[in-house]
Amino acid sequence: MNDDLFSLAGRVAVVSGAAQGLGQATALALAQHGADLVLLDRNLAGAEATGERIRAIGRRTLVAGTDVSDPLAIAELFRQVDTAFGRIDFLGNIAGDGHLSKPEDLTIADLHRVLQNLVVGRFAMCQEAGKRMLAQGRGSIMNIGSLASSTALGRGHIAYSMAMGAVLQMTRELSTEWSYRGVRVNCVTPAQVVNPSLEARMATDPTLEGRFLKGIPAGRLGQPKDIMGLAVFLASDSSEWITGAIIPMDGGNMAMNAGGTPGHEQRTVQSFRAESK
Ligand SMILES: NC(=O)C1=CN([C@@H]2O[C@H](COP(=O)(O)OP(=O)(O)OC[C@H]3O[C@@H](n4cnc5c(N)ncnc54)[C@H](O)[C@@H]3O)[C@@H](O)[C@H]2O)C=CC1
Ligand SMILES: O=C(O)C(=O)C[C@H](O)C(=O)CO
Numbered sequence: 001m002n003d004d005l006f007s008l009a010g011r012v013a014v015v016s017g018a019a020q021g022l023g024q025a026t027a028l029a030l031a032q033h034g035a036d037l038v039l040l041d042r043n044l045a046g047a048e049a050t051g052e053r054i055r056a057i058g059r060r061t062l063v064a065g066t067d068v069s070d071p072l073a074i075a076e077l078f079r080q081v082d083t084a085f086g087r088i089d090f091l092g093n094i095a096g097d098g099h100l101s102k103p104e105d106l107t108i109a110d111l112h113r114v115l116q117n118l119v120v121g122r123f124a125m126c127q128e129a130g131k132r133m134l135a136q137g138r139g140s141i142m143n144i145g146s147l148a149s150s151t152a153l154g155r156g157h158i159a160y161s162m163a164m165g166a167v168l169q170m171t172r173e174l175s176t177e178w179s180y181r182g183v184r185v186n187c188v189t190p191a192q193v194v195n196p197s198l199e200a201r202m203a204t205d206p207t208l209e210g211r212f213l214k215g216i217p218a219g220r221l222g223q224p225k226d227i228m229g230l231a232v233f234l235a236s237d238s239s240e241w242i243t244g245a246i247i248p249m250d251g252g253n254m255a256m257n258a259g260g261t262p263g264h265e266q267r268t269v270q271s272f273r274a275e276s277k
Contacts, residue, residue, distance in 0.1 A: 012088050068096075167187060190227070
């Protein structure tokens, strides 16, 4: 155990989705605590910009425009990591985006695309990183799931929820298979965190933020910075006995058992009965 509870000096972390949002915040936090970084994002220019900030504080980087829905590209990336760093201590498995469609309108092609991106992509990343971590006898993986991993959101989240539910079970299975060999696997499940697509949806529907906030006792939406300390903790030796955990990062959403935010104003049972007469 390191003297500094949260030191990542000498560690190598791979972070997907590193161009912006939760991935970028994770990468910056890990670098601030001493880790060298492998940064990947299909937005290569964005990942490069994150890399510049990380090199400015003296850490080494490998930056790639890898699309995580392409398992061959992932395998190639990890070969490059072997050459550049020769080890992997932490995986922040974060890249991904949403997809909205009513269940009755969801095309099978879109369903495949969402599952390929969020489920196959997250798994291929875990598998490549995990094989190396198992060989080292240590490592930590942080999968990003969602409040949609364990509760229905409605409002067109069918494909996304199916995928994020799978990410949660993937985490539990991998933790069960790998933890006794030194590889920990956890799942962070955020509620609504501000990002460009969420902001665009809130701009289109001015009632949306208020409805989100009804499900968030902490009284505000999440910000990318909210993941920084948690990511450092999960990457550090301080979380040595934390594995298979589902960690809500949600301003209290799961605790109040509100589930997702309904697509309509809440109605009391009384008013619902009156309407149904
Ligand atoms: N923002 C939110 O409210 C929540 C987000 N999440 C999940 O957290 C993850 C990160 O979310 P944010 O940082 O807010 O999103 P974001 O949209 O700000 O950033 C996502 C990043 O991932 C990259 N990316 C997307 N698909 C990719 C692919 N196939 N290959 C490589 N890069 C890809 C994008 O280029 C972008 O840089 C996503 O998987 C999202 O589904 C989960 C719960 C809540
Ligand atoms: O509730 C919504 O609408 C969301 O978009 C939820 C979050 O943004 C999300 O991505 C859940 O994972």
